[in-house]
Amino acid sequence: MSTRLANGGRLVNRDRAVSFSFNGKQMRGFEGDTLASALLAGDQMLVGRSFKYHRPRGIVASGAEEPNGLVNLGSGDMFEPNARVTTTEVFDGLQAGSQNHWPSLEFDVGAVNAKLSRFLPAGFYYKMFIHPRPLWKHVYEPFIRQSAGLGKAPKDRDGERYEHFYAHVDLLIIGGGIAGLVAAKAAIGSGLRVLVVEQTAAWGGRAPVDGAEIDGMPADQWVAQTVAELDAAENIEMRTRLMGAGVYDHGYVLGYERIGDHQPGASLPKHRLWRIRAGHVLTATGAIERPLSFAGNDVPGVMLASAVRDYAVNFGVSAGDRTVVVTNNDDAYRTALVMKEAGLDVPAIIDARDGGAGALGAEAEAAGIRVLKGKGIAKVKGGKRVTGVATCAMAGEGTPQEEIACDVVAMSGGWSPVVHLWSHCGGKLLWDEHHAFFRPDPERAPTGAAGEAFVSVAGSANGAMALANVVVDAAAQGVAAVKAAGGKAAKVAVKAEAEDMAAMAPVWMMPQGAKYELRTKMWLDYQNDVKVSDVQLAAQEGFESVEHTKRYTTLGMATDQGKLSNINGLAILSDALNQPIPQTGTTTFRPPYTPISMGAIAGEARDTIFQPLRKTPMHEWHDAHGAHWEPVGHWRRAYCFQQPGESVEDAVQREVKNTREKLGLLDASTLGKLIVKGPDAGKFLDMLYTNMMSTLKVGRCRYGLMCSENGFLMDDGVVARLSEDTFLCHTTSGGADHIHAHMEEWLQTEWWDWKVWVVNATEQYAQVAVVGPKARKVLQKLGGLDVSRDALPFMGWAEGEIAGIPARAFRISFSGELSYEIAVPANYGQAFWDKLIEAGEEFGVMPYGTEALHIMRAEKGFIMIGDETDGTVIPQDLELNWAISKKKEDFIGKRGQERVHMTDPDRWKLVGLKTVDGSVLPDGAYAVSEGSNANGQRNVIGRVTSTYHSPTLDRGIAMGLVKHGPDRMGERLEFPKVDGTSVHAEICDPVFFDREGEKQDV
């Protein structure tokens, strides 16, 4: 059984007990425990079930590479699936539950899959369920889907909060093991801003566990001293629980900090996402131990040798009473020694190498541990827990030789440098024959804008395995990194004794000649249930690329992303293809290094502040007066103002009527207001608009159209000339930002030598449309600016004070009524609005919203960008030829509009549409003609672009685009509805109301 040892545990505080629960069972641990160590301390080795066969799964590793120990945590809005036990710190009250089983962890019905495993080899689903066709959709897929997934889906919205943080540093060191710390020493006093990050809660990495000495002191002491020294350096910031998650172009690095995870209820954010821009990145991310492939290597109790040692040394937890070590390298001998020293049984070290180990071998034998050389494991005994192993000759086919009882198998297949961060942004790898691993190729580093390497690597991540080599490499890499970041490097001299180690021997399958039965029991990917036989089958079937094999077998696609399985898997593949490993290569390393929460990615931007919310100065008033809001870009606009008990539709109809008969106010502040200024402003606007703008007189307004290069109408609005060299261009509400960007793009890329400046002044002004027969009266009542017909004629503008408020009044109309659009400085907006409402009372003033605006413009046959246009419509389609200058040599879109399809007489043109029965035409309906086209689709000859019930005419009115429309006045068209019936409408003039424009020009 696994249990807490009487002594030891450098990371736990035995004075502070914590209690937590697992599957409802109360358990105890210590502060400093991970959930994994606390579970093991309570003899809970079995923690989950595998994905495909629902095999019992125990803890294998002690860090981020753990593939099995995934649990759900918490409940309600704190429920979190798939939390890794090895990286979850325990706290008082933590609730954990195992996943992917029914009805219970111990007894799981899904385990029947394991019995059927011979029918479920890699890719079986591609070969089955093909016939009969309907069964896939109705039977097989639903069944497969039901068995998908690991953890349960959270139900509630998230009760936690997250935040983002920006950091700009010259040098970022990722990894706080010995290598990272040694390298950081080079930055002391370098004048660089340096950030050192470590994903776990403790500095020092593996060396303290291995009992190493550095500079003549125990590693723990050296680490404490060095961290203190670095902490004291003003230019260096040290952070734990902060993982380097991804490296992107131009030194952009993502950091993932766990803040509230281990201290819930402290009202801290759960996670903080660091967005780091680094001049240079040094990764000192260490190495991960590899499993060995022998039959039954997935039985709970089979663990990485380093993990067994970690639990004993770091947490004072023994994974079991009797540990058999199986290895192909010296390092795992340390585990045997640690366990022995803890007073536990180590019946044997099974070493695949004929020669056995170096000095550690002698030490083990001196400690009375039996060492079997040139041997392997034929088979692990046990179901939910290891009960023993059968040994065999490494060279043979796996004939069992001797049975050794044990409850833990500590395995080591060698180590692989953690090269993920190096690789994210294009760093390449080379194959190191001696250690049988991939390590960074210093000649092919990720490069920055100037072609210089911006990532380097130090220590084990760089392939230096023995501590003596790590400190030397890290010192050199640290100095180089400081220099690369433009600093002056400090001298670094750190010493560690070299050890006498025998070379490791690659072992990809144990024993070498294992028969098929054994190979079907050798797991490569524990979570996804991928076995040696699966990879071999993939190779047999021609999935020769490592990417094909990965996808076909799902090797390395589980939540650990193959940290344990990838190298072993591709070695098996290489062997099956009879090619050297480097020729097979690796799959691509993709961010993040380990999964990061979606909450952290989104940060604070949730709910109401999910995007910036733009409010006009009158927003609060609208809100208090029944505004029915609609989102328009980031703005909110009132769709209508509902009176108590009134429906939205009724409100809209009332607003139209009131405006046409009396007086309406529209908050038009969202309208884009771009100020274009400079000696070349007129010339510039002549290029941007289809109309001639340079001839506009100061004091006058002109309605203008803007097209894309392809000739399509993209925005419209009124341009006012404020002074000789200044224009104010109104854009649509949705268009302000992109038209501004559009102007800048032309100015910056094509006409960079024109003297023009553009400023987006949209938010500087509140703008109110004062509309209706009483519009002039109310303004005159407020007093100030002369708004009489003569002083301020239609399409003119004037500046002055109205009711004592500085204002600019534009005599323009989008409703067909007498109308003034009045801009006041934004901070006067509400005051001005209040005055209008107050003064307007006697005239029957009412605010109106966007829908009334739309209806009134449709009654007048005015087009609306986004309704009559959709990116495929040119002004000529809309009978706007009058707004296209014939005199100008060029404007954006002119050439586009001359292309054959644009001048085609068959283009659909703007018309009005009146239903025969007075009803409202359905939005988006198409008009059909006889027959179908070559692809069997009904022939269409037109469509509805805007359709409303007109309160003024009390009938349905619509605008549409129809083939030869203007020549077909009075003709009837058929518009099929989606319910199978049709509506018929007559083509008419699009101006339904006040054709002569008498009302607006009074």
Place this chain on the structure above:
Amino acid sequence: MKRYSAFAVAREAFRHHAGWERAWRNPEPKKSYDVIIIGAGGHGLATAFWLGKNHGITNVAVIEKGWLGGGNTGRNTTIIRSNYLQDPSAAIYEKSRSLYETMSQDVNYNIMFSPRGVMMLAQTHHEVRGYLRTEHANNLQGVATTFVGPEKVKELCPIINIDGPRYPVLGALWQPRGGTARHDAVAWGYARACSDMGMDIIQQCEVTGVRQQGGQVTGVDTTKGAIDCKKLGIVVAGHSGVLADMAGFRLPLESVALQALVSEPIKPCMDVVVMANTVHGYMSQSDKGEMVIGGGTDGYNNYTQRGSFHHIEETVRALIETFPMISRLKMLRQWGGIVDVTGDRSPIIGKTPLGNCFINCGWGTGGFKAIPGSGWATAEMIAKGEPGPLAAEFGMDRFKEGRFIDESVAAGVAH
């Protein structure tokens, strides 16, 4: 080739699966072929498949610089739908969707087409009107879609928050017969079927030049030597501009990175595909349990197959707004593909200035769904020398003539 079936799997189970053959041969190139297709992505392989199936042309090589299906075909989020607005698009996408329905049987490979339904949310009035228009258009095009209200949205996908504080859901365009398929299986299924018809799929072989004489194509130069052909099809997605350059013409398209990500797998909680264009993101749940998520393209051109993180941020934000529960899931992996985007966001299928050289490209962010139909249409064009009705509108000349097939009209995100 031995057929795949449950029976075959059972038979092999009793002999250690020793009897499975290679899914496709790995041949050395012959000296010459009737047709060479460059690019063993979905579109290239489907083209080859229909050349054989519909036109009896099997002396075909498909040349791939990497591993087959390793381009965008193996990187996309697998949404299949045909609720497009413009007639030519609806025709080819609907053809394609219907071919997906029978593809597993056509190629004897389970591609796991899952018609679970695709829902495109309307979150502004403008969007509502846009989708009502699409619904009308689809109705006349023979594409079954309906506009549904918010309650139906909630019923079809309970994890959607329909009354979020910023963009409450006003309805959705619902295509019940849209869905997803297993992307790798589409490539593998076609590859196996093509290989079985005697076609050569030549992997790890990059085309480095296009040979021509008197304005007619005569073959290609590759890293495995020169290979002759009578007709050439260029079907290389993100690298189309590079190949066009070799053939001596220019294409009206740009290559940009499009990214996607998946969460860790969780138990089934979402049975439909949901696209939310106002907030810009879309999501579905794979048969493995991962939430498959995508968003927009990067704003700059590149060929690196990786993208910037800020897009991921925006997409995830948008989706947490739409599906608040995903906030507690974790992102497992992000990746990118290089998509070839034309001026009107519609593909190019057509002849080129070089005689007997045809091109299929420009599928941009949304061509996975088009694979079977596009292959069908491209094969017809190569076999007959002229595009048929499905491809007719998609020629390159449309950019000269201004005859665009603009789909961005209907939706901001086109996957």
